[in-house]
Amino acid sequence: MSEIENGMPDIGAPQQSDLDYKINLLFPGVVVRKDLVKAVKGNAIVPSYVLEYLLGQYAASDDEATIQAGIDTVRKILAEHYVNRSESELVKSTIKERGRHRIIDKVTVTLNEKADVYEAEFANLGIKGVIVESSTIKAHPKLLVGGVWCICDIEYFHSDDQRFVPWILGSIKPIQLSKFDVDQYLEARRGFNTAEWIDLLMQSIGFNPELFSRRGKFLQLVRLIPFVERNYNLVELGPKGTGKSHIFSEFSPHGMLVSGGEVTVPKLFVNNSNGRLGLVGYWDVVAFDEFAGKKKRTDRALVDIMKNYMANKSFSRGVETLGAEASMVFVGNTSHTVPYMLKNSDLFDELPEAYHDPAYLDRLHHYIPGWEVDIIRGEMFSDGYGFVVDYIAEVLKSMRSQDYSDRYQQHFTLSPDISTRDRDSIHKTFSGLMKILYPSGEATRKELEEILRIAIEGRKRVKDQILRIDSTMAEVKFGYLDKEGTWHAVATLEEDEYPTYYHRARKGTEPDEAPANVGPLGAPTSADAGGPDKIAQPESELFQGHQQYQEGQRGVSYDALLVPYLQGASQITIVDPYVRMFHQARNMMELAEAIARGKDPADEVALKLVTVENQDGPEKLQKQYEYLVQIKQSAAVLGIVFDVQFVEPQSIHDRSISTDTGWKILLGRGLDIFHRMSDSPFDLATRYQKYRELKAFGITYLRTSENIDQGIDG
Structure with a gap:
C-alpha cells in the first residue's frame, strides 16, 4: 500500500530537472508541481483544474517551504469548504449555526419563468431554489448550462413562510483565471526549444514526457486542438484506459464532457419551447464520451442538426439561424484490433449506425488513432512542473480567434x-x-x-x-x-x-490473402526471421497420439508443441489449475503470444482459461488477479480475447487444451513444463523457450468431431 493510502503522503520534492528549473524561471507563479494534485485531492471528487486553481494561489513555486505551506493551506481550504455529498447535512448545519459559510461546489442555475427569477442548485450540498441576481448570470452565463465549479458564500435565514427558501447566495466566484499577460507568455515561450516546450506541455497535461515517443506526445497534443481552434471536429476511437476523455473532463473550465447517450437537441443546440441555447452556445468544447456502440439508439434529427452545425457552424432556432464556436469531440472504445477492422469493415466500425454515415464522417477534421495510445499506468504521471491548467486553458482560449x-x-x-x-x-x-x-x-x-x-x-x-x-x-x-x-x-x-x-477493394469485396509470413504487428514470424521456433506443419501431417518428454530435455517450445494444433481455431479453452505464480502466468502470456504469431493478424481468437484461485492467502490471490488482468490487456492488442473462469479444484479432472476445430490436447503438467530460469536478460532461455530445460511430462493429441469437452464437470 502506498504512503498516501496509509494517510502519510510523501510530498517531498523530487529531484528538479534542468527543464523544471527553466519552467519556474520563465513562468513564475503560473506553474505547479503536478504530483501535488494527488497529494491534496484525498476523497474530493473535483476536476483537476479546481485543485490546481487553489494550488496556483498558494503553491505555485519551486521553494519547498512555500510548497509545503501552500499544500497545508489548500488541504485546510478543502477540509473546511469543499462539500462532500456524504457530509452535506453537516455543512448545512454549519451554515445555519454560523449564519454564513463559504463553500466549494458545482452550481447550476435555471430560470423560473413563473416567478421571473434565476434559481441555483448546488450539486453536492443538495439545495436548490437559491435566488441568483441577473447581474451574476450576465457575468457568468455558463451557470445556465452544465454547471460551473464555484467558491460561494451561503447565508441562512429562516422564515415562517413555507414558500421562502432559507438559503441566500451572498457571493459567487467561478473557479477560473480572471486574466493573464499574453505578451509575457509569448516572450517566455522563446526561451524554450521545441523539444522542451513539448515536454512542458506534456507535464502540464500531467504526463511524464520521458515515457512517450515523439509521435506519442503529438497524439496527446492533438487532443488540445479543440480548445485552441474554433469549430474543430475531432474523433478518437481506441481501447479502454488510454485517457481519451481525461482532457475534456479535467483539463479546462471551458470544456464540457457529456455522455453520448444523454445528448438531445435541446440540451446541445436549442430548446425551441423557450428559446434557451444549449451547450454549443456557451462552451468552447463539447466532448461526447462513450460515443461508440453499434447498438446505441440515436436521434436522427440530432444527427442531421449536428451534421449541419459541424459543416456550417450554425443551427436554427425557429425562424432564426444562430452561429456558435464550440468544437465537437467524439471519443469511444473499440472492441477489435486494427487489422480485424480493416479486413472486415472500417475504422469507424464501432460507431452507432446513424453516425456511420459518409456525410457525417466527412465533417470530421482529424482521427486520432487511439490504438497507438498506451494504456495509462501509474508511472506515466509526471512529478515535474507544468502550467496551472486554468492558466494554459485561458491561453488556448485567447488564441481561438x-x-x-x-x-x-x-x-x-x-x-x-x-x-x-x-x-x-x-x-x-x-x-x-x-x-x-x-x-x-x-x-x-x-x-x-x-x-x-x-x-x-x-x-x-x-x-x-x-x-x-x-x-x-x-x-x-x-x-x-x-x-x-x-x-x-x-x-x-x-x-x-x-x-x-x-488497400483492399472497396465495399462489398474481400481483400486478397494476407502475406503468408506476416506476424501480428506486420513483422515476420520467428520462422521467417531465422528464429528458433519455426512452425510449418500442414494440419494433415500433425501427429496424433501420446508423446513423452524427459527431465532436463531442451529444444521444445509452445510454437512447436502446441501452436500447430491451435492454428485456425477461433475458440480455445485451456484447463489448468496452476496459473498462479509469476512464472506460471508468464507461461500463459507466452502461449497467447505464440497463438498470435501463428494466426492471421486480422482474425480474433477467444482464449479461455479455466483455473483455480490461489489458496495461499489474500496477497498472493491479489497478485494472481493482477497477472491475469495484465495478460488480458496485453493479449487484446494482438487480437486475443482472453477470459478467465475460476472453478473449484475438485471439478478439474484433466489439464487440457480444446479447440473448436476438434483438437484436444491432454497436458500432463499443464503449461508448467519448464524449469524455473534465471531473470538475467542475457540468458537466452528468457527469450527462447527451446533453450529452457524441461520437467518430465507427457502430452496426448486427440482429434475428434464431437463438441469441445471443457474438461470440467457440468
Missing part, C-alpha cells in the same frame, strides 16, 4: 487532388498545432513539415475509411509538394503496417 493555417505555404503546397473539405480539415489541424507549439507563428521549415504531415495523416485516416463506405467518392492522393517540386506522400501508420487489408 487567430488563424495560422497558411504558415506552411511559404515552403509547401498541398496535393491538387485534395478537396476543399479535406483542405479545410488539414488547415484547421495545422493551425491548431501551430498555436499550441509555436504561438508566435514562427517555426522552421522542418517544424512546419512535421505538423503538416500530422495534419494530413489525421484527415487521410478519415477520408480513406469514408472511401470504403461510399464507393461513389473519388480517390484522393494525400501529400504535398515542396518548393523544389519534390512530391512527399503521406501514409497512415496502419497503412504501412497492414497494407494488404488497408
Whole structure:
C-alpha cells in the first residue's frame, strides 16, 4: 500500500530537472508541481483544474517551504469548504449555526419563468431554489448550462413562510483565471526549444514526457486542438484506459464532457419551447464520451442538426439561424484490433449506425488513432512542473480567434487532388498545432513539415475509411509538394503496417490473402526471421497420439508443441489449475503470444482459461488477479480475447487444451513444463523457450468431431 493510502503522503520534492528549473524561471507563479494534485485531492471528487486553481494561489513555486505551506493551506481550504455529498447535512448545519459559510461546489442555475427569477442548485450540498441576481448570470452565463465549479458564500435565514427558501447566495466566484499577460507568455515561450516546450506541455497535461515517443506526445497534443481552434471536429476511437476523455473532463473550465447517450437537441443546440441555447452556445468544447456502440439508439434529427452545425457552424432556432464556436469531440472504445477492422469493415466500425454515415464522417477534421495510445499506468504521471491548467486553458482560449493555417505555404503546397473539405480539415489541424507549439507563428521549415504531415495523416485516416463506405467518392492522393517540386506522400501508420487489408477493394469485396509470413504487428514470424521456433506443419501431417518428454530435455517450445494444433481455431479453452505464480502466468502470456504469431493478424481468437484461485492467502490471490488482468490487456492488442473462469479444484479432472476445430490436447503438467530460469536478460532461455530445460511430462493429441469437452464437470 502506498504512503498516501496509509494517510502519510510523501510530498517531498523530487529531484528538479534542468527543464523544471527553466519552467519556474520563465513562468513564475503560473506553474505547479503536478504530483501535488494527488497529494491534496484525498476523497474530493473535483476536476483537476479546481485543485490546481487553489494550488496556483498558494503553491505555485519551486521553494519547498512555500510548497509545503501552500499544500497545508489548500488541504485546510478543502477540509473546511469543499462539500462532500456524504457530509452535506453537516455543512448545512454549519451554515445555519454560523449564519454564513463559504463553500466549494458545482452550481447550476435555471430560470423560473413563473416567478421571473434565476434559481441555483448546488450539486453536492443538495439545495436548490437559491435566488441568483441577473447581474451574476450576465457575468457568468455558463451557470445556465452544465454547471460551473464555484467558491460561494451561503447565508441562512429562516422564515415562517413555507414558500421562502432559507438559503441566500451572498457571493459567487467561478473557479477560473480572471486574466493573464499574453505578451509575457509569448516572450517566455522563446526561451524554450521545441523539444522542451513539448515536454512542458506534456507535464502540464500531467504526463511524464520521458515515457512517450515523439509521435506519442503529438497524439496527446492533438487532443488540445479543440480548445485552441474554433469549430474543430475531432474523433478518437481506441481501447479502454488510454485517457481519451481525461482532457475534456479535467483539463479546462471551458470544456464540457457529456455522455453520448444523454445528448438531445435541446440540451446541445436549442430548446425551441423557450428559446434557451444549449451547450454549443456557451462552451468552447463539447466532448461526447462513450460515443461508440453499434447498438446505441440515436436521434436522427440530432444527427442531421449536428451534421449541419459541424459543416456550417450554425443551427436554427425557429425562424432564426444562430452561429456558435464550440468544437465537437467524439471519443469511444473499440472492441477489435486494427487489422480485424480493416479486413472486415472500417475504422469507424464501432460507431452507432446513424453516425456511420459518409456525410457525417466527412465533417470530421482529424482521427486520432487511439490504438497507438498506451494504456495509462501509474508511472506515466509526471512529478515535474507544468502550467496551472486554468492558466494554459485561458491561453488556448485567447488564441481561438487567430488563424495560422497558411504558415506552411511559404515552403509547401498541398496535393491538387485534395478537396476543399479535406483542405479545410488539414488547415484547421495545422493551425491548431501551430498555436499550441509555436504561438508566435514562427517555426522552421522542418517544424512546419512535421505538423503538416500530422495534419494530413489525421484527415487521410478519415477520408480513406469514408472511401470504403461510399464507393461513389473519388480517390484522393494525400501529400504535398515542396518548393523544389519534390512530391512527399503521406501514409497512415496502419497503412504501412497492414497494407494488404488497408488497400483492399472497396465495399462489398474481400481483400486478397494476407502475406503468408506476416506476424501480428506486420513483422515476420520467428520462422521467417531465422528464429528458433519455426512452425510449418500442414494440419494433415500433425501427429496424433501420446508423446513423452524427459527431465532436463531442451529444444521444445509452445510454437512447436502446441501452436500447430491451435492454428485456425477461433475458440480455445485451456484447463489448468496452476496459473498462479509469476512464472506460471508468464507461461500463459507466452502461449497467447505464440497463438498470435501463428494466426492471421486480422482474425480474433477467444482464449479461455479455466483455473483455480490461489489458496495461499489474500496477497498472493491479489497478485494472481493482477497477472491475469495484465495478460488480458496485453493479449487484446494482438487480437486475443482472453477470459478467465475460476472453478473449484475438485471439478478439474484433466489439464487440457480444446479447440473448436476438434483438437484436444491432454497436458500432463499443464503449461508448467519448464524449469524455473534465471531473470538475467542475457540468458537466452528468457527469450527462447527451446533453450529452457524441461520437467518430465507427457502430452496426448486427440482429434475428434464431437463438441469441445471443457474438461470440467457440468
